Amino acid sequence: MKIGVFVCHCGSNIEATVDTATVAAAAREFPGVVFATDTMYTCSEPGQDEIVDAIKEHNLDGIVVASCSPRMHEQTFRRTVERAGLNKYLFEMANIREHVSWIGKDREANTNKAVDLVRMASEKLMNNQPLYPKKFTINKRVLIIGGGVAGIQAALDCADGGLEVVMVEKTSTIGGKMAKLDKTFPTVDCSSCILGPRMVDVAQHPNITLYAFSEIEEINGYVGNFEIKVKKKATYVDWDACTGCGICMEKCPSKKATDTFNEEIDFTKAINIPFAQAIPKKAKIDPEFCTMLKKGKCGVCAKVCPSGCIDYEMKDEFITEKVGAIVTATGFDLFDWTVYEEYGGGRYPDVITSLQYERMLSASGPTGGHIKRPSDGKEPKDVVFIQCVGSRDKSVGRPYCTGFCCMYTAKQAILTKDHLPGSQSYVFYMDIRAAGKLYDEFTRRAMEEYDTNYIRGRVSMIYPKGDKLLVRGADTLMGTQVEVDADLVVLAVGAEASKGASKLAEKLRISYDSYGFYMEGHPKLKPVETNTAGVYLAGACQGPKDIPSSVAQGSAAAAKVLGLFSKDQLESDPQVSTVDIKRCIGCGKCIQTCPFGAIKEIDFRGMIKANVIETICQGCGICTSTCPQGAVQLQHSTDNQILSEVNALCQF
């Protein structure tokens, strides 16, 4: 093999702590290496051209690039060598940036380590084989998980693009968190006025199938051909017949059911429709509170329902859907703020969350848009907003900034003044983070036009004082202690990944961070992709996001799906296992351990042999490490390739 080695300076990123010229010189001594050089930016156009030129000039048939992580630029350089006529698998990368130059300053040790990594890469390369992808047809349907604003956007964009869309929503209505909001910043336009029509579009779009009150049970398959098992949870109401008239809800005698839509500031009925604009507008029974389901007595709803759609015997139902791509838009949930003992830990009824406050502000909410103290129903005069509750706080394990609380707090302060002109709002804040179009202007309006008292500091204690709450905190700008007698305290509770996000990630085989937010393919360049082909992210499941960002990501994910589906066939990754049929003894151990059922028994001249179905194989290599005689080898990670790396490092 004739190998060319390119050692990248990455500007000073690598060169500062690795002597790349020495690495290149050492590489020239390696077996098979006929050309080695150091380059400024190998990934740049001139850098790539240098590779192409060297391949032609020196007749190279294998390339090693020592630069950044293969997760960054392996695809880039594979395309480069392909451009020069080489098979793209005759290429290896040595990661001398993330794994060398960025993690240590000892230039001698770094250079030495870089030489080792290049040696490993070139030794492995000598065992590489050209690989060729296979084509397979794809199922041009897309699954959207989550019916919040990001999911809605993705669904509508895909559907408008002509794709069949399956949307699965956990609760009984789509709309997500946005549907709970009263107004949106910085325009203060009505949330349900802008979201409502999009929700209706979802319901009416001929290309969209909506499964509300449903969850993902199982995901099998791979990009282009996923098979999804959807669990339709029992609603005890035949939704095909239900007209959403609401009589059942009106007549239901069980009035103490948990109202999750209204953030539990009020109760709902055991049979309920979450809100007037719900999509689908269908009733469901909450079995925890239904006397009929619990004790077998009652049956009022069944009696009053004009379309006879109540079915107390209903069971969960499972449906299989086949799709080619998946967009996850599972959103966020609020941090459990009751861990803050200093805010009363949930003991004071007049300390509420920002989302509860939204429901209170909303004309369609339980208070009809009137701000009332939960304790006594009185209108508050002094309202204190506390920011960064479960955000930017290492002590509760939430060091990140949720990012949109500053803005909605300003909005809520403004709305408070609109609702109660005689009121006074106070905002305890750490910093005002209002980066965004018209955002900073908006917070200034809250301060300047709405006379909100912004106090820079943390609240150290809230305790009851008569029928008021004494809020004590620091004003770090003034350097003084501040005490406010508040009628109502609103906590700007931070966002965290929605409950069950990690379980879903396991089904999707995507990664998530320690907070449960899904990992994007690349923090900058692949914001809506994941490392699993055919699975995309939209909205706050990837990290806290406000509405415009969530919508933008919904559209971006849709664009990715439409792009993926613009071809009729996909190329399968050829880094799959193959069986050396002569060496296979047909013991079936690989079949037993393959997580994908990608290996099947075949009859070969009367003998049992294993056979890998290439399009199903995902390339994990469990079979290879299971096969005792090494007859099944994962291409591009064969035993000999890994052994060559081991041997390059450990030479007795």
Added chain:
Amino acid sequence: MTLVKYLKSTDLKSWLAELAEKNSVFAPRYEGDSVIFAPFDPEQEIYTKSAATVPPKKTVFPQSEKLVDFTYHKDPENPGKTLIDGKEVLPQGTTVVFGGRPCDVRGFSMFDRVYLTKETTDIYYKARRDNTSFITIACEFTESTCFCHWVGSSPSDPIGSDVLAVPVKGGFLLTAVSARGETLLTSKLLLEGKPKVEEAEEVLDKVMENLGKAPDLSKSPGKLLEVFDNMEFWEKVSAKCISCGTCTYLCPTCYCFNITDEIQGLKGSRIRSWDNCMSALFTMEASGHNPRPTKAHRLKNRVGHKFSYYPDLHDGIISCYGCGRCIKSCPAGVDIREIVLKAIEFMPTVVEE
């Protein structure tokens, strides 16, 4: 007049130590529960009672030997240009092997007919063969697996040896059987041997008596060819064979090898290592085709080679000296004598016209 000397057992180590001054000396000793030939170590007991578990084959034909060491030299001006520099690794120095048995040592005469012919000389083999002398111990006891007398040898067969040592009371009677042997018997530790000659003859007579009568194997070459195509015969006699390499690797006359290159970085070696016709890989072709696909084919080859094909090529000489290790050490109790006799006695069911 042959040179005869008497060596007291108590002087054995001192004598070997003298020999070890100018030669590398190998002698049998216990390693675990086995007796193997190892470099002479005065601190270890030398085992002389019976044949070693492993014959001294490796002293002339190592289990694995480097034929060539090679290095790739890269042109510093043009790394695309590589010069390969290879050097034969020829064994150096002289070796004395003490304590082999006649069957062990005579085995090399089989090798000679293959490695040292008029047409070709294997330089590696020759270098060791020429520089290795054998002080062979004649057998005082016979074992139930011994059959040297079936195949034209005997417990005191001197062929291939330089000195023959016959166990007598208190020591050995050493007889030089080659010119090189005489040079080995110059030590002052050695006493006059003539008084012991008679005793030695008695020892050897008694052994021959114990061995009993040998069957006539002269028909084996022809008979084995007759059953060549009778796979049922071979399947039955090979049924218990487990296809390991014990018989061939312990055999003093098995001389087959494999050649592989082992390379690390810019350096490598070409290696010759023992190969084993009981293994399917022995005849495996690159295409995947194997002309000896089953153990029946392979055992047929081993028996056939020793008792038919080799004698056909080399004046009827059977390529086995009856040491019996293949029987004694076979994990499955395959007995080559039994197979040969079965072939000789084999009567085809269809009588010829």
Added chain:
Amino acid sequence: MKFQEELKESIRKALPELDVVIGWCGSFDPLHATPHFIYGEEDIEKLEISPLNVHNLATYLPGMRGKKVGVVVKGCDSRSVVELLQEKLISRDDITIFGFPCTGVIDQSKVKKAIGYVGNVQSCDMSDESLVVVVDDKPHSLKLSEVLAEKCKSCRYPDAIISDYFVGDRIAKKDPAEPNYKELEKFEKLAVSERFGYWLKELDRCIRCYACRSACPLCVCRDHCIAESRDPHWLSQENNVRDKLMFQVIHAYHMAGRCTECGECQRACPVDIPILMLKQKMNKEVLDIFNYEAGVNLKDTPPLLSFKMEEENITEKDW
């Protein structure tokens, strides 16, 4: 043995339906037995059941796929059969199993050690308690318990676990309930450098004949073992102790959770390398971690071919 005739009778009964029955018979001297392939009536008479029947005949079964084979098994051998069935390497329909109560087999190397030289054994008389071996006209009397194979001393499965014909009276399952790893535990207490040195010294005399592998009933790769292949190229053909030891680790690891400790690897070794200890170590850990013993239950899956989401006995390092 009392039930030898009964066994012959069972074989006689079953043979017409079978291609062959594998048992044992006498070998080159009275101290040795050898596997015996019974094709017809004339072969049945030669069958002998004795403590010399060391060979695990299950070794032959995977290579005879497709044939109707009868096999006589000791208790320990039957575990190999169970393991082979469990891994679907043989088909139950093709195998007829003859079991008998086994009181243990003789370890030839112990006999050799006790007597010193056993080149010419003239006779060997065995009773329940002892054996008298005559070598070169000199009788040597040995207690059976002294020369019994180690595995037999702590045998917990003297009767075949699985059989179609069982002759003789079953011996109840013996104590102890757990395998005996005393020798191993003693070895484990040595200093690391002593352990390291031990294996180098022992493996040094390995002649790479791979009898250990060929005799192993569960080494089913046979002609395709990675010991000799170039792709994958795990071992070189150089004569070095590193590769010799590496092979033993490969064997032990490939046996992990499958090895029934029949000891054939060590018995087959022509130069008596104590390699069984490596398998015992693997088994001891398998028992510890997975509470698993190979070849006792047809429905089991070898532990390395399965997993649990929560592993009760694996405590990972806390960083």
Added chain:
Amino acid sequence: MPVLEGKELRIVGFLCNWCSYGGADTAGVGRFNQPTDLRIIKVPCSGRIDPLFIVKALMNGADGVLVSGCHPRDCHYSEGNFYARRRLEIMQKFLPILGYEPGRFEYTWVSASEGQRWQQVVTEFTDQIHKLGPAPKIVGPEASDTLSLMQAALK
């Protein structure tokens, strides 16, 4: 170039592509300083790691081997690390009988986001290997080559 004499020991890492290799990248992006001894071999999944690679590395002269994969339940291939855990655990328990100290080989789980954890794992493992010192090495073809060296070292 071998290890830096006196400064470094030879530590080989096998990391799965999806989680731990990414975690090591994340540590790099975060500029989390680490000892320089470790050399990483990337494999698609911890389930791809034949424990015999670890033995091979040690017998060929590695002083320590570190394996890292996705956290249990987070495997990109859903089950790879479950198989890996069993196989790696058994090999870890086995190695001491060959004369390799416990601690020469460790395995752990690091996700793509856990740059800091990766830094900690590398630092701690490197430290652990330095405390153990160089692993026993097999030199030369014959056992005596190594044994005599070992004896010399004891004197």
